[in-house]
Amino acid sequence: MTAPISPHQQHSNQQLASLFDDCHCRRLVSNELLSYPQDMDDCVFYLRRGRLRVYLCYGDKLFTLTILQAGDVYSTHTRAFIEALEPSEVNVMDLNNFSQRALAHPLLTGAVTRVLSQTLSGCIDTIENLAFRDVRARLASYLLAQVSQPAEQPLINMQLTTEQTAQLIGTSRQTLSSLLSELQRQGLVQKLSRQQWRLCDCSQLSQMAAL
Amino acid sequence: MTAPISPHQQHSNQQLASLFDDCHCRRLVSNELLSYPQDMDDCVFYLRRGRLRVYLCYGDKLFTLTILQAGDVYSTHTRAFIEALEPSEVNVMDLNNFSQRALAHPLLTGAVTRVLSQTLSGCIDTIENLAFRDVRARLASYLLAQVSQPAEQPLINMQLTTEQTAQLIGTSRQTLSSLLSELQRQGLVQKLSRQQWRLCDCSQLSQMAAL
DNA sequence: GGCCTTTTGTCAGCGGGCTGACAGACATCA
DNA sequence: TGATGTCTGTCAGCCCGCTGACAAAAGGCC
Known part of the structure; x- marks a missing residue:
């Protein structure tokens, strides 16, 4: 019944991670943005090292949705900013590319689904927190x-x-x-x-x- | 930039709807629950007629995530109650069943993804509303x-x-x-x-x- | 060590929104 | 028609949490 804030995502993501082995690895310095709302090319990425902060902005106010840890998989297609809290490395893949790969490996079809579900679950935690507590x-x-x-x-x-x-x-x-x-x-x-x-x-x- | 509360989901869901043609149609009377958090069998369903309310409960407090309209597709696997606001008809399909069918129709592989994305987007609207406004x-x-x-x-x-x-x-x-x-x-x-x-x-x- | 920036602690003041209570409006049905 | 239940409007009281302001502490950097 407890709804911890931004639970560190369970990563049975081992298989997922392997999908990213051969793709572009981007390095981020502290405070560097990985993506922002207007950014139109949706990506899925794997955080190899470091910590990222996912947050919403509204005027001069800021609300953090979650903190990503090394090993997490996430997608940029939420209407949020993603920023490095410390020097980090991410493997980024275009969403279409990702989907096609997933098709080729039927077992991984559910991969995107799983990431989305985790994200959704986290958002609902957040709503519970804001609405009730x-x-x-x-x-x-x-x-x-x-x-x-x-x-x-x-x-x-x-x-x-x-x-x-x-x-x-x-x-x-x-x-x-x-x-x-x-x-x-x-x-x-x-x-x-x-x-x-x-x-x-x-x-x-x-x-x-x-x- | 406006974030309307519980936007009625865009339904380019025509194709999706056809997936449900041959499956069980459940009728709900007003105030009848379609699913609740402890309900463990995840389902995807298509709302053929009526209006459903999706809400979170905490003690004696209640927060509505969204109101579903006829034509909407949704899944029960969120940690929420789903209740009929008026007499309604839903076509319910077990999630595994649904995934398999989707596999058979590759074009529809993204169906679950789309529903999840819409839901997620709605949740983020809600968070923006609660956190900022x-x-x-x-x-x-x-x-x-x-x-x-x-x-x-x-x-x-x-x-x-x-x-x-x-x-x-x-x-x-x-x-x-x-x-x-x-x-x-x-x-x-x-x-x-x-x-x-x-x-x-x-x-x-x-x-x-x-x- | 000293200088500058960032981070942290604290307080007074205020206002948004919740609660409880009650009365009036509306609906349903015998 | 009146009786009952539900829905709506309104008010006073209160408290949580925000804001702005300032000082103290901790870290970087030369």
């Missing part, structure tokens, strides 16, 4: 979703700045900052450094995330 | 999207109750109601009956929708 709940969700190794008091890596995190959970930098302070005062989390935080009371965080 | 802008958008025949002062059919409309644009019944009153006082819209409204100043409504 307040910032506090979304933050708790996010913190719990960052846990990579389960533990009594797990450590997490905050790889984004406060501003970027705010854009991901749909709030302002200030609100997020004061909320994090509050959580520290309550002893639910502990800041070890800018990047490293400890979650001191996961059960209470879960409860906070639940509603 | 206030209730006033969403309402203006919605009103403009209801116009079927362009005119200086077009008439629109509000086929939903205030409550249902509120759930569609993501607000409360009360807020929507008072907002509609305000628009009337400003002379932007005119209520002819519960169902029929006239949009008196589309350009100003567009402006209101823009930001």
Whole structure:
């Protein structure tokens, strides 16, 4: 029932990845755009290395749909910007090209479908979050979703700045900052450094995330 | 740049529809559920007659993703409830079955992809609306999207109750109601009956929708 | 070490939108 | 025709979260 924000996509994408072996590998530096809404040639790509941020823009506001990790497959045909958060490498393939290849390998016909489904599922998570839950709940969700190794008091890596995190959970930098302070005062989390935080009371965080 | 709420899906779905000709036709009465989140068998279906509402639930809150019209093709594998707003008829096909048929007709391989893309696009519209725009802008958008025949002062059919409309644009019944009153006082819209409204100043409504 | 930029914490003020409550309008049916 | 249930309009009260402003802290770079 929990709907973690931007769950890292399950990658049973091993087979998919092989499809990209022989195609153009593009390198991106930090903050470089891979694609933008007006960009009309739809592509499917495989993120070989680095981290990409997929976001919507509206005036001077920005909302991040998801953060892609190495190993993820995604398509550019959503009405979003895709930007490198750090130096990255992607294998890009034109959508038509991709479809034809997939036809040749019938087992892979479902590949595009799978990517789309994952994306869709992520979007619905996002809608649930925005429509039903307040910032506090979304933050708790996010913190719990960052846990990579389960533990009594797990450590997490905050790889984004406060501003970027705010854009991901749909709030302002200030609100997020004061909320994090509050959580520290309550002893639910502990800041070890800018990047490293400890979650001191996961059960209470879960409860906070639940509603 | 406008992102109308729940745009009625373009149906170049004529070919698609023919795929469903020979399969089970299910009749639904008003308020009957076609599927719900726990329902595990994924289906693709064609709405032959009637109107369906696709919505998310969370506690006692409800958010409508889209309203399906006769002629639309959709799939149940989203984490949503699908309910008949009025007596309806759907042709339902198991997803595996559907995929196999699509394989046999290579031209239709993209059918599932297209449906998923449309759905995804609608979800992103919704996210934009929730993340960036206030209730006033969403309402203006919605009103403009209801116009079927362009005119200086077009008439629109509000086929939903205030409550249902509120759930569609993501607000409360009360807020929507008072907002509609305000628009009337400003002379932007005119209520002819519960169902029929006239949009008196589309350009100003567009402006209101823009930001 | 010192300078400059980016990031973070904090506060006051305000407003959008939710809630609960109630009355009026409308529909349906006996 | 009246009785009952549903839908709609409206108001007061409240709180979440946004904005703008400023200071403190942390990082880069020479």
